[in-house]
Amino acid sequence: GFTAKDKEGRAYTFDTGPSFFSGLNPDLPPKLSNPLRSVLDAIGEPLPCIPYTTFGLSFPEGDFLHTSDFTNLLEQVSTLPNKNTNQQQEELASWENLMDLMQPLADTVEAMPTAALRTDVGVALTTAPFLPKLLQSSGGNPLNNLQLTKPFQSLLNRAGIQKQSFTQRWLDVLCFCLSGLPASGTITAEMAMMMGEFYEPNAIMDCPIGGAKAIVDALVKGIEKHGGKVFVNTPVQQIQVQDGKATGVIYKSKKKRKTNDNNNNDNK
Structure with a gap:
């Protein structure tokens, strides 16, 4: 996001979109696919959110209302002068094909929480409880999940969506x-979660009160509440490691940052 001002000096903040905020609402069950929600729950910092179910779209063809029922949007588009009934039926059919193809992939993404993934041998322990659900979501054939690594466009082509x-x-x-990037440059895994959440029945999206800044504030509060400290504008020179664990940080002092004196370090 960023902030802009009009000629009267009034500020307008442009924030990130619904996919980043999805699942943050503490009044709703957590989604395993959202690691940020897992972190906020772990540090005990719920993030108040405003739920919403629709948002507006402005296209060259006109302004439309988006809901979890994409067919409603297609019906709005079908009223345009250059659309005909056959085109609408073809788009509806291809959309239904896409949803059928996406559902097991969305289930797969949801089946394995990001927090369970790690890069050492301990991954066997953290992922084991979720493997049965992961296998079930793939229809008993884990090779089906390889589609998640392919461009999303390949799935659109299979669904019969016209260019x-x-x-x-x-x-x-x-x-x-x-x-x-467009669909041809976006892997299916990135879209699986979004499509599953945008278009599941009665889908609800979340907007944190205070926007993305509220997320940062909650994380800082959680760190400080547990005895940690947050240093801003502090370049790190080295992370101290002992027995495979991070034990401290060597950072450059303010004096060093100003004078560019590479011999003056503070330990924290």
């Missing part, structure tokens, strides 16, 4: 919002 259709362009927009 110049509104559905294709809308999904390219979603991919760009998430990864900065």
